[in-house]
Amino acid sequence: MGSWKNPPPGTPKNGQKPDKDHQLGQKIEDLHDPIARENFRVVIIRPEEVEQLDISDPATAKRWNYTFVVEKGQGEEGKGEWKCEELWP
Known part of the structure; x- marks a missing residue:
């Protein structure tokens, strides 16, 4: 799944194409992919x-x-x- 390498959500599609690193549907083959890592976050929620x-x-x-x-x-x-x-x- 390439959702970690998609263009930023909510970015206007005003005729500008995303750069080669941010395209829809890219496959991630490496756990240490720098573009995917840059966009991945872990959030821990501890409700009281x-x-x-x-x-x-x-x-x-x-x-x-x-x-x-x-x-x-x-x-x-x-x-x-x-x-x-x-x-x-």
């Missing part, structure tokens, strides 16, 4: 709180709040568990 809402049936709507509680002595990003509390929708 999540809400869930079920309004599929308004007569029985439900809502929950999940909060991640870290175990004592584990630091800010340590081990813990999710606590769930049901809320009024």
Whole structure:
């Protein structure tokens, strides 16, 4: 798949062709491809709180709040568990 070597998303197609390194559908053959590496990012998301809402049936709507509680002595990003509390929708 060559999506890491495509032209930048949202770039206007105003008659200018992308350079030879940024074309649609290019194959990436090498794990260390410099163009693909330049456009690849890893993002780690560590939520602290999540809400869930079920309004599929308004007569029985439900809502929950999940909060991640870290175990004592584990630091800010340590081990813990999710606590769930049901809320009024």
